[in-house]
Structures are given as C-alpha cells and as structure tokens.
C-alpha cells in the first residue's frame with residue numbers, strides 16, 4: 571500500500587513537472603504574433619481598426635506595438651494627435667536608437683512611425699539589414715503583438731508585409747468596390763504567393779447580419795475561384811458616428827466613447843483574436859523581419 575502511495579506521488583510529481591515544462595518553455599519562447607491590417611480600397615477604416623484593436627489588446631494584458639507602414643495621408647499619429655519627431659528612417663541611417671523613435675500612445679500602445687523608412691527598408695544593403703535586425707532584437711522580449719497598418723492596395727510594400735506576417739486581417743466595408751478590391755488583394759496574395767489564410771473584418775456595416783452577409787459574398791467568390799483558400803470571419807464593426815467624432819477629436823474611439831457600439835465590437839474582435847491560434851506556424855519576430863528583408 572505504501573508502495574502504491576509512493577507510486578501515485580511519483581506519478582503526480584511527474585505529471586506536474588511534465589505539464590510545467592511546456593508552460594515554461596512557451597513562456598520563454600513566447601512567439602510574437604505579427605499581424606497585418608490591409609484592404610483593397612483606401613478609407614475603409616484600417617487605421618482606426620489598428621488603433622482600437624491594439625488598445626483593446628493592451629487592456630487584455632498584451633503588449634501591442636503598432637507599425638505604421640501606410641505611406642498614405644491619414645496616418646496613425648495624425649489620428650492620435652501625436653507628432654513624432656523621428657521615424658524608422660532615423661533608425662535605419664543610425665541617427666537614432668529604436669527606443670528614441672518608438673512613441674508611447676494612448677491606452678498603453680506603442681507606435682513605430684515608419685513613413686519614408688518603409689521605402690528605405692526595401693533598399694537596404696545586406697549589412698544595413700543585419701544592423702537593423704540587431705537593433706530590433708531587443709523588441710522580442712518587450713512586445714506580444716506587432717500590428718501593422720499596411721495601407722491599401724496591392725503595392726509591393728503591402729504585399730511584402732502581408733507575406734512576412736503570421737496573420738492577415740483584411741478590412742472590408744459594404745461598398746461594392748471595397749469588396750472587389752479586397753478580392754483583388756486576396757487573389758494576388760493567393761495566386762502569386764500561395765497565401766491561403768485570411769481573416770476578414772467587416773467595418774461600417776449596419777450590423778452583424780449585414781457584416782455576415784458581406785463575408786458570405788466574399789467567401790463564396792473566393793471559394794469558387796481560389797482552390798484551397800481559407801477565409802475566416804473575424805467580426806463586424808458597426809457604422810457608428812462615435813468613430814467619426816473620435817477621429818475629429820484625435821482620440822481613440824475606445825477612450826473617447828468606450829460604451830459606443832463600435833467600441834464594444836472592437837473589444838469582441840480583440841477577444842476573438844486572443845482565443846484564436848493562427849493556423850500557420852508562428853515564428854519569432856526575428857523571423858518576421860528576416861522574411862520581410864529577405865535576409
């Protein structure tokens with residue numbers, strides 16, 4: 571009997587140790603989730619999505635870093651009333667350290683303003699690429715999620731970021747052109763680059779029902795023409811005047827109008843993101859940058 575007790579104790583002990591090991595290892599490796607937010611057409615609400623999702627994720631305890639990679643006009647810093655002194659190009663040319671360029675935004679998010687730095691990224695020499703990777707190394711332990719506002723369309727930069735990321739969110743609105751342009755973006759990533767997995771976020775719909783019907787349309791066309799494609803419905807953000815008001819106030823919606831319907835929807839989407847595991851292998855953030863820079 572004593573022996574049996576001893577055995578059980580040993581089994582329990584082993585079970586504890588075994589279950590503790592993966593947890594410890596995953597805590598150490600803790601891959602950073604790298605996700606892009608893109609769209610076929612401009613002005614569909616990407617930057618607002620990036621900001622508010624990031625804030626919602628921060629509130630859930632994740633450390634989110636926004637990479638503003640949109641070369642267009644309405645940038646993340648403008649939406650938040652921030653005036654960054656430096657951007658990624660200052661890091662790339664060695665004038666500034668990474669920590670001097672990152673901005674502490676509202677709600678605990680941090681922002682890496684990119685502006686012209688993004689175009690420079692694609693033109694770096696091999697030595698510069700390695701230096702840049704070294705500079706970014708420190709970020710690995712500081713963040714849990716990197717959320718990239720890629721801008722709209724199918725430019726090389728947009729494709730570049732989409733291919734390097736682990737997760738791709740495509741924002742679509744009820745406008746027919748937004749749907750066809752989203753399809754065009756998905757099709758390019760699928761046919762030229764064999765990308766199969768996309769998450770679709772509907773913005774500015776009258777409600778969930780409309781959002782789901784837009785998703786169904788896109789999904790039907792994609793399933794028909796793109797064999798093996800996998801589109802996931804991520805959620806619907808309703809059309810909400812609180813969004814426009816928050817933009818005018820240069821404050822994030824989640825802070826200015828936390829109880830607005832769109833705020834609630836953003837919190838829900840953030841929860842969906844947290845619950846989901848991306849269906850591709852997650853690399854470290856180093857892998858992301860290496861893929862991006864083609865090192």
Ligand SMILES: Nc1ncnc2c1ncn2[C@@H]1O[C@H](COP(=O)(O)OP(=O)(O)O)[C@@H](O)[C@H]1O
Pocket residue numbers: 609611612613614615616617618619644773774775807808809810811813814817832
């Ligand atoms: N859910 C929404 N409800 C109402 N207006 C919205 C919503 N999402 C975006 N908008 C409006 O669309 C404009 C463009 O959004 P923005 O995030 O700058 O788009 P993008 O980054 O795709 O160009 C915002 O200034 C806002 O006025």
Ligand SMILES: [Mg+2]
Pocket residue numbers: 616617618640642644645719721
């Ligand atoms: Mg934008």
